[in-house]
Amino acid sequence: xxxxxxxxxxxxxxxxxxxxxxxxxxxxxxxxxxxxxxxxxxxxxxxxxxxxxxxxxxxxxxxxxxxxxxxxxxxxxxxxxxxxxxxxxxxxxxxxxxxxxxxxxxxxxxxxxxxxxxxxxxxxxxxxxxxxxxxxxxxxxxxxxxxxxxxxxxxxxxxxxxxxxxxxxxxxxxxxxxxxxxxxxxxxxxxxxxxxxxxxxxxxxxxxxxxxxxxxxxxxxxxxxxxxxxxxxxxxxxxxxxxxxxxxxxxxxxxxxxxxxxxxxxxxxxxxxxxxxxxxxxxxxxxxxxxxxxxxxxxxxxxxxxxxxxxxxxxxxxxxxxxxxxxxxxxxxxxxxxxxxxxxxxxxxxxxxxxxxxxxxxxxxxxxxxxxxxxxxxxxxxxxxxxxxxxxxxxxxxxxxxxxxxxxxxxxxxxxxxxxxxxxxxxxxxxxxxxxxxxxxxxxxxxxxxxxxxxxxxxxxxxxxxxxxxxxxxxxxxxxxxxxxxxxxxxxxxxxxxxxxxxxxxxxxxxxxxxxxxxxxxxxxxxxxxxxxxxxxxxxxxxxxxxxxxxxxxxxxxxxxxxxxxxxxxxxxxxxxxxxxxxxxxxxxxxxxxxxxxxxxxx
Amino acid sequence: xxxxxxxxxxxxxxxxxxxxxxxxxxxxxxxxxxxxxxxxxxxxxxxxxxxxxxxxxxxxxxxxxxxxxxxxxxxxxxxxxxxxxxxxxxxxxxxxxxxxxxxxxxxxxxxxxxxxxxxxxxxxxxxxxxxxxxxxxxxxxxxxxxxxxxxxxxxxxxxxxxxxxxxxxxxxxxxxxxxxxxxxxxxxxxxxxxxxxxxxxxxxxxxxxxxxxxxxxxxxxxxxxxxxxxxxxxxxxxxxxxxxxxxxxxxxx
Ligand SMILES: Cc1ncc(C[n+]2csc(CCOP(=O)(O)OP(=O)(O)O)c2C)c(N)n1
Ligand SMILES: [Mg+2]
Numbered sequence: 001x002x003x004x005x006x007x008x009x010x011x012x013x014x015x016x017x018x019x020x021x022x023x024x025x026x027x028x029x030x031x032x033x034x035x036x037x038x039x040x041x042x043x044x045x046x047x048x049x050x051x052x053x054x055x056x057x058x059x060x061x062x063x064x065x066x067x068x069x070x071x072x073x074x075x076x077x078x079x080x081x082x083x084x085x086x087x088x089x090x091x092x093x094x095x096x097x098x099x100x101x102x103x104x105x106x107x108x109x110x111x112x113x114x115x116x117x118x119x120x121x122x123x124x125x126x127x128x129x130x131x132x133x134x135x136x137x138x139x140x141x142x143x144x145x146x147x148x149x150x151x152x153x154x155x156x157x158x159x160x161x162x163x164x165x166x167x168x169x170x171x172x173x174x175x176x177x178x179x180x181x182x183x184x185x186x187x188x189x190x191x192x193x194x195x196x197x198x199x200x201x202x203x204x205x206x207x208x209x210x211x212x213x214x215x216x217x218x219x220x221x222x223x224x225x226x227x228x229x230x231x232x233x234x235x236x237x238x239x240x241x242x243x244x245x246x247x248x249x250x251x252x253x254x255x256x257x258x259x260x261x262x263x264x265x266x267x268x269x270x271x272x273x274x275x276x277x278x279x280x281x282x283x284x285x286x287x288x289x290x291x292x293x294x295x296x297x298x299x300x301x302x303x304x305x306x307x308x309x310x311x312x313x314x315x316x317x318x319x320x321x322x323x324x325x326x327x328x329x330x331x332x333x334x335x336x337x338x339x340x341x342x343x344x345x346x347x348x349x350x351x352x353x354x355x356x357x358x359x360x361x362x363x364x365x366x367x368x369x370x371x372x373x374x375x376x377x378x379x380x381x382x383x384x385x386x387x388x389x390x391x392x393x394x395x396x397x398x399x400x401x402x403x404x405x406x407x408x409x410x411x412x413x414x415x416x417x418x419x420x421x422x423x424x425x426x427x428x429x430x431x432x433x434x435x436x437x438x439x440x441x442x443x444x445x446x447x448x449x450x451x452x453x454x455x456x457x458x459x460x461x462x463x464x465x466x467x468x469x470x471x472x473x474x475x476x477x478x479x480x481x482x483x484x485x486x487x488x489x490x491x492x493x494x495x496x497x498x499x500x501x502x503x504x505x506x507x508x509x510x511x512x513x514x515x516x517x518x519x520x521x522x523x524x525x526x527x528x529x530x531x532x533x534x535x536x537x538x539x540x541x542x543x544x545x546x547x548x549x550x551x552x553x554x555x556x557x558x559x560x561x562x563x564x565x566x567x568x569x570x571x572x573x574x575x576x577x578x579x580x581x582x583x584x585x586x587x588x589x590x591x592x593x594x595x596x597x598x599x600x601x602x603x
Numbered sequence: 604x605x606x607x608x609x610x611x612x613x614x615x616x617x618x619x620x621x622x623x624x625x626x627x628x629x630x631x632x633x634x635x636x637x638x639x640x641x642x643x644x645x646x647x648x649x650x651x652x653x654x655x656x657x658x659x660x661x662x663x664x665x666x667x668x669x670x671x672x673x674x675x676x677x678x679x680x681x682x683x684x685x686x687x688x689x690x691x692x693x694x695x696x697x698x699x700x701x702x703x704x705x706x707x708x709x710x711x712x713x714x715x716x717x718x719x720x721x722x723x724x725x726x727x728x729x730x731x732x733x734x735x736x737x738x739x740x741x742x743x744x745x746x747x748x749x750x751x752x753x754x755x756x757x758x759x760x761x762x763x764x765x766x767x768x769x770x771x772x773x774x775x776x777x778x779x780x781x782x783x784x785x786x787x788x789x790x791x792x793x794x795x796x797x798x799x800x801x802x803x804x805x806x807x808x809x810x811x812x813x814x815x816x817x818x819x820x821x822x823x824x825x826x827x828x829x830x831x832x833x834x835x836x837x838x839x840x841x842x843x844x845x846x847x848x849x850x851x852x853x854x855x856x
Contacts, residue, residue, distance in 0.1 A: 220828070287824070311820035313744070314725065332744075334726075504851065593851045594841060 007187040013179035014043035034082020036109020039180030057473035061445040063093020066104035068449030084122025095139035099436025103163040112178035141169035149184025157194030165200040203343040219288035228255025229293010236428040238345035251279035258431030262424040273585040274417030278370040296330040303586035388574040395422040397553040411443035411463035414496040441471040451483040466495040478566035479541040492575035493528040537568035624755035629680040639679040696752040711736040720825040753777040756784040767795035780807035788843040810834035
C-alpha cells in the first residue's frame with residue numbers, strides 16, 4: 001500500500017480519473033465514446049467548465065490532436081476511447097506520438113473484469129484474455145491494465161510521471177469499464193507528491209563539459225546539429241545562446257526545424273534528403289559535429305551512404321541525448337553524453353564564458369559561399385508565375401502573408417519536404433511535423449490541437465490531397481469547437497510522394513497512386529479526379545476556396561487567416577515538379593538517386 | 604644482356620609513360636603471382652589506355668632489351684631486374700613533380716604529408732608498413748588501407764580480388780587523368796574493384812572512389828587543409844555508375 005489509511009475513501013474509478021485530471025490542471029480530454037467509455041465520461045459531466053471534452057470524428061484524430069497539443073505545451077492530455085475498434089484506431093496516433101517523443105495518455109476501455117476471456121463484445125481474447133496492452137506495447141512507453149479502482153489511482157501519477165520525464169512518450173491505461181462505475185477504497189493522489197517532484201533534467205560531469213568545449217574550440221569546421229530533442233527539451237533559447245557565444249554554425253534535422261529562426265545568421269538549414277544545400281554541404285565537410293537530440297535517421301543521413309550527407313568518421317561526432325539507446329545507434333561517437341539537452345547546453349554556456357570565442361573565419365567564409373549558391377537556386381521560384389502553381393511559389397506566398405509567429409504543421413507526403421525546404425520558420429518552436437512514424441493525417445488534425453493550445457495564433461496545415469481526404473472531418477470538428485485553423489491543400493491528384501517513387505525508382509510505372517476515375521477495364525484510362533474540397537469545407541460550415549492562379553494565393557491565405565473561420569484552400573499545384581534532392585534516400589536494393597542540387601559526393 | 608645502367612638511362616631519357624606503365628604492371632604481377640606473367644586482360648587494358656600498336660612496339664623494345672622475357676606462359680619481367688627496377692621506379696615515382704598555386708612538391712613528399720596528416724587527424728591510426736615514401740599500409744578502426752604512388756591506372760584491377768579477399772582498401776595516387784583512366788570505368792561493375800580500390804589524381808585534382816572506407820574522407824580534408832584544393836569527380840564517373848545501375852538520377856537532373 002502506498003497511501004496512508006487516513007486518506008482513503010470510496011471512489012468510483014471514473015471519479016478517480018476525473019479528479020486526478022483536475023488536480024493535474026488538464027484543460028481538455030479528447031476522444032470518442034462507445035459503451036466502454038461512457039462510464040468514464042459520466043464523471044466529467046459536472047466538471048465541463050474545468051475540463052472540456054473535445055470530440056473529433058475518429059479516434060485517430062483525437063490522438064493526433066493530443067499529440068500536437070503536447071508538442072506545443074508539453075502538457076499530456078488524456079485521450080479516451082471505447083473498447084475494440086476505438087483502441088485499434090487510436091494505435092496509429094499513439095505510435096505517431098511515440099516516434100517523435102511526444103505524449104498523451106491513452107485510456108482504452110476493456111470488457112468488464114468478470115468478462116475476461118468470455119469473448120464479450122469487442123474483447124481481444126483469442127490469444128490472451130483482454131489483451132489490448134499487447135497490441136500497443138510497441139508504441140508506448142508503458143502500458144498499464146487496471147484490475148481494481150485502487151490500481152487506477154496508483155497508475156495515473158506513474159503514467160504522468162513517465163510521460164513527462166526523460167524522453168517523453170505516450171502511456172497507455174486499459175480500464176475494464178465496470179471499474180469506472182464500481183466503488184473502491186482509494187485516494188486520489190496529488191501530482192506534486194507522485195509525479196511533479198521528480199528531478200530528471202540531468203546534465204553532464206564538469207570534465208565532460210570541458211572536453212566538449214575543448215573539442216569545439218580546437219576544431220576548424222565545427223557544427224551544431226539541433227535534432228528534435230532540442231524542441232522536446234525546449235532548449236531553443238539555450239541553443240541560440242550557445243551557438244552565438246561560440247560562433248558556431250547551426251543546422252537541424254527535419255524534427256529540429258524551427259529550433260532556431262531560419263533567418264538567424266548562424267543557421268544553415270535542414271540536412272536531409274530534401275534539406276538545404278548549405279546544411280548538407282557543411283555536414284559532409286565538418287570536422288566536429290555536436291549533435292543535440294538527433295537519431296540520425298535514414299532520411300536525415302542519405303540512408304547512411306558515406307559522402308552524401310555525412311562522413312562520420314572522419315567527422316568526429318559528439319552526441320548528446322537523454323536516451324542512451326540513441327547514442328551511437330547509427331554512427332560511432334567520439335564522445336557520447338547521456339543528458340538533458342537544455343541542462344547540458346546551460347552547462348556549456350556557463351563554462352564557455354570562461355574561455356575565448358574562436359572566429360572560425362575560413363569556415364564561415366566557405367559556408368557563406370554555399371548559402372549564396374543555394375539562394376541563387378531558390379530565388380527565381382519566389383516569383384514563379386507558372387500554372388499549375390509551382391509548390392515553392394505557394395509556400396513563399398503563404399510565408400509572405402502569414403504572421404511571423406504562425407504555427408505551421410505539414411502533413412506527410414511531398415507536402416512535408418516542400419515545407420521542410422521552402423517554409424521559413426521565423427519564430428522558434430512553430431514548425432511541427434510527423435517525422436518518425438510519419439502518419440498521414442497528423443498535420444490535418446494536429447493543427448486543431450495547435451489551435452486548442454494557442455487559440456490566439458494563426459495555425460496553418462499544409463497537407464496533400466491524400467492526407468486531407470483521410471481526415472476531412474477535421475473541418476467539421478473545427479466548426480463545432482470554433483477552432484479557426486487554415487488547411488492549405490497541395491492538390492496534385494495523387495499520393496504524390498509515392499507516385500514520385502514510382503516515377504524515379506520504378507521506371508515511371510504508376511499504379512495505385514493517382515486519384516483518377518475508373519473507366520472501362522483499364523484503370524489508367526480514367527481522368528484525374530478529386531472531390532471539390534472547397535465545397536466540402538463549405539458544406540461543413542467552414543470556408544472553402546480553390547486557387548489555380550499564383551496571384552490568388554496570397555489574398556486567399558490572408559483572407560483565411562483574417563476571417564477567423566476554419567478555411568480550406570485547395571491549391572492546384574504542378575504535380576510533376578519533384579522536390580529537389582540535396583542528398584539522397586535509398587530504397588534497397590534500388591540504388592540511391594543523385595542529388596538534384598549540389599556536387600555529388602561519392603566516397 | 605642489358606645492364607641496369609642502360610635501362611635506367613633509357614627510362615630517364617624516354618620517360619615514356621607507356622614504358623613505365625608496362626614495367627610497373629610487370630612488377631605488380633611478379634609480386635602477385637609465382638610466374639610473374641602479365642595477364643592478357645591487363646595487356647589489353649594497357650593497349651586500351653595507350654594504343655595497341657604503340658604497346659606492341661614498346662613491349663618489343665623491352666623484350667629486346669631483355670627487361671621483359673617471353674615464355675610459353677606469356678610475357679613477364681626478367682627476374683634479374685626486379686630488385687633494381689623496383690628501386691628505380693620508386694625513385695622516379697617519388698620525384699614526380701606536383702605544382703599547385705602556392706606550392707611545388709614531389710609526389711613522395713605529397714604522400715608523406717598525407718600520411719602524416721592521417722596520423723594526426725585520424726585517431727588511433729597505426730602505420731603498419733612504410734616503403735620508401737612510395738607505399739604505406741595503415742590500419743584504422745580495424746580496416747587496412749594500402750596507399751601507393753603509381754604511374755599506371757592499368758594494373759589496379761589485377762590486385763582488386765586480392766584486396767577484397769584480404770579486406771584491404773587499395774588507394775593509388777598518380778597522374779591518371781592524363782592517361783585515359785576513364786577506360787577503367789567498366790571495372791566498377793565488379794564489387795571487389797568498386798568496394799576496395801580508389802584512384803586519386805592530385806595532378807588533376809580528381810578522384811574516382813566509391814569504396815566505403817571512412818579514412819578516405821581525410822584524403823579530401825588533407826587536400827583541402829594543406830593545399831586549399833578539392834578532389835573533383837570526373838563527370839564520366841557518375842555517368843558510368845548510373846549506366847551500371849549503381850546510381851540514379853531523378854528527373855530534374
Ligand atoms: C496513414 C498513412 N498511410 C500511408 C502512408 C504512406 N505514404 C507516405 S507519403 C504518402 C503520400 C501522401 O499523399 P498526399 O497526402 O496527397 O501528399 P503528396 O505526397 O501528394 O504531397 C503515403 C501514401 C503514410 N505515411 N501514412
Ligand atoms: Mg497529393
